[in-house]
Amino acid sequence: xxxxxxxxxxxxxxxxxxxxxxxxxxxxxxxxxxxxxxxxxxxxxxxxxxxxxxxxxxxxxxxxxxxxxxxxxxxxxxxxxxxxxxxxxxxxxxxxxxxxxxxxxxxxxxxxxxxxxxxxxxxxxxxxxxxxxxxxxxxxxxxxxxxxxxxxxxxxxxxxxxxxxxxxxxxxxxxxxxxxxxxxxxxxxxxxxxxxxxxxxxxxxxxxxxxxxxxxxxxxxxxxxxxxxxxxxxxxxxxxxxxxxxxxxxxxxxxxxxxxxxxxxxxxxxxxxxxxxxxxxxxxxxxxxxxxxxxxxxxxxxxxxxxxxxxxxxxxxxxxxxxxxxxxxxxxxxxxxxxxxxxxxxxxxxxxxxxxxxxxxxxxxxxxxx
Numbered sequence: 001x002x003x004x005x006x007x008x009x010x011x012x013x014x015x016x017x018x019x020x021x022x023x024x025x026x027x028x029x030x031x032x033x034x035x036x037x038x039x040x041x042x043x044x045x046x047x048x049x050x051x052x053x054x055x056x057x058x059x060x061x062x063x064x065x066x067x068x069x070x071x072x073x074x075x076x077x078x079x080x081x082x083x084x085x086x087x088x089x090x091x092x093x094x095x096x097x098x099x100x101x102x103x104x105x106x107x108x109x110x111x112x113x114x115x116x117x118x119x120x121x122x123x124x125x126x127x128x129x130x131x132x133x134x135x136x137x138x139x140x141x142x143x144x145x146x147x148x149x150x151x152x153x154x155x156x157x158x159x160x161x162x163x164x165x166x167x168x169x170x171x172x173x174x175x176x177x178x179x180x181x182x183x184x185x186x187x188x189x190x191x192x193x194x195x196x197x198x199x200x201x202x203x204x205x206x207x208x209x210x211x212x213x214x215x216x217x218x219x220x221x222x223x224x225x226x227x228x229x230x231x232x233x234x235x236x237x238x239x240x241x242x243x244x245x246x247x248x249x250x251x252x253x254x255x256x257x258x259x260x261x262x263x264x265x266x267x268x269x270x271x272x273x274x275x276x277x278x279x280x281x282x283x284x285x286x287x288x289x290x291x292x293x294x295x296x297x298x299x300x301x302x303x304x305x306x307x308x309x310x311x312x313x314x315x316x317x318x319x320x321x322x323x324x325x326x327x328x329x330x331x332x333x334x335x336x337x338x339x340x341x342x343x344x345x346x347x348x349x350x351x352x353x354x355x356x357x358x359x360x361x362x363x364x365x366x367x368x369x370x
Contacts, residue, residue: 035047035057036072036114037111037112038059038070038072038109038111038112038114038116039109039111039112040062041061041062041063042059042060042061042062042068042070042109042118043059043060043062044057044058044059044070045057045058045059045060045067046058048069054071054072054073054074054077054116055071055072056069056070056071056072057069057070057072058070058121059118061118067121068106068118068119068120068121069118069119069120069121069122070109070116070117070118070119071116071117071119072114072115072116073087073114073115073116073117075113075114078114078115084115087108087115087117088108090188091105091107091108091117093166093188094166094188096161096164096165096166097157097160097161097164097166097188098160099156099157099160099161100157100182101153101154101156101157101160101182101183101184101185102157102160102161102184102185102186103119103120103122103177103184103185103186103187104119104120105117105118105119105120105188106118106119106120122177122179122184122186123179124177124178124179124180124182124184125177125178126173126174126176126177126178127173127174127176127177127178127229128172128173128174128176130173130178131173131232131233131236134236135236141236142233144234144266144270144304145304147230147233147234148297148300148301148304149183150178150183150233151226151229151230151233151296151297151300152297152300152301153182153183154171154176154183154185154226154229154293154297155226155293155294155296155297156294156297157183157184157185158171158185158219158222158226158293159292159293159294161185161188161222162219162222162292162293166188167217167218167219167221167222168185168188168222168225169202169211169221169222170187170202170203170206170225171185171206171222171225171226171229172203172205172206172225172229173229173232174187174203175187176229202225204242204243204244204245204247204248205228205238205240205242205243205247205248206224206225206228206229207221207224207225207242207245207248207252208220208221208223208224208225208286209224209248209251209252209253209284210252210286212245212248212249212251212252213249213252213253217286218286219292219293220286220289220290220291221286222293223281223289223290223291223292223293223296224281224282224286224289226281226293226296226297227278227281227282227290227296228240228282230278230281230296230300231261231278231282234261234265234274234278235261235262235265236262239258239259239278239282240256240259251284252284254284258275258278258279258282260275261274261275261278270303270304273303273304274300274303274304276303277290277296277299277300277303278300280299281296281299
């Protein structure tokens with residue numbers, strides 16, 4: 001079925017629509033039905049869904065001989081000079097961003113008094129649909145390495161937007177497309193030029209605290225939203241149960257503490273390193289937050305790699321030393337050299353002892369190096 005609204009997204013298709021790789025409607029005569037006429041250039045092939053901003057179609061661009069997505073906007077959203085000026089502004093913002101991990105917006109069109117936006121048609125599946133299938137037991141969760149890869153691609157796309165002076169403001173699984181190995185951030189419909197926004201708009205569960213409390217905000221609002229998404233990918237649920245603006249305000253006021261990742265996710269050392277990165281990226285005060293999306297995704301990659309190195313050292317069952325660098329040790333300005341002793345040794349912190357117990361060995365000592 002083409003363009004079925006994602007479960008859990010309230011039936012919205014304001015995100016860029018998708019078709020599975022083998023479902024793209026072929027160019028050719030349009031099927032019979034009540035598909036609107038948007039002029040001689042675009043031949044509409046299928047309705048992909050309806051959302052708050054309008055209806056989305058797959059179409060054949062006859063001039064370029066390629067498939068595109070068309071968002072046909074509701075008439076009330078395009079009525080008047082002010083509304084049309086806003087739409088042109090949104091399209092200009094989206095067109096500033098050119099990156100493989102960002103869905104391309106082509107143009108703003110008009111025919112017969114109807115206004116529409118043309119954009120890249122991304123084959124694949126939305127992340128929201130994928131997560132719903134995981135929760136329903138229809139597919140396994142992502143492996144940790146795939147989570148880091150996915151977030152790294154999203155971070156690269158958002159970083160390109162930030163370099164262009166654009167804040168996305170609605171980073172969430174609904175607006176992330178999985179297209180084979182490519183991950184695509186979509187829907188810059190409420191994007192804002194950096195330094196110009198204060199009004200509250202977006203999805204409550206992914207809103208940065210400063211946006212909820214009416215403060216000026218910058219690209220770090222996207223860092224917060226990406227961290228919520230990252231936690232959701234790792235834990236299978238968002239860090240906070242936020243279903244309304246009132247819930248978001250409770251989080252913004254610091255009345256809910258960061259919840260550590262589930263113990264079933266990974267071993268203690270891996271969880272500790274990932275928690276350290278996510279807790280900083282979810283800081284209520286943007287000044288204390290990770291400064292960029294790329295810094296956050298690099299931290300996650302380092303956490304996974306460093307923790308894995310530490311675990312391999314501890315579980316190798318061999319005497320010797322291993323130099324291990326993780327975000328936790330870097331915050332203290334040191335790399336950690338761990339001496340592995342198979343049977344005897346001076347115990348260290350609880351985390352290390354837990355790992356050693358799991359490995360059936362003991363740790364001798366740690367010496368910080370400059």
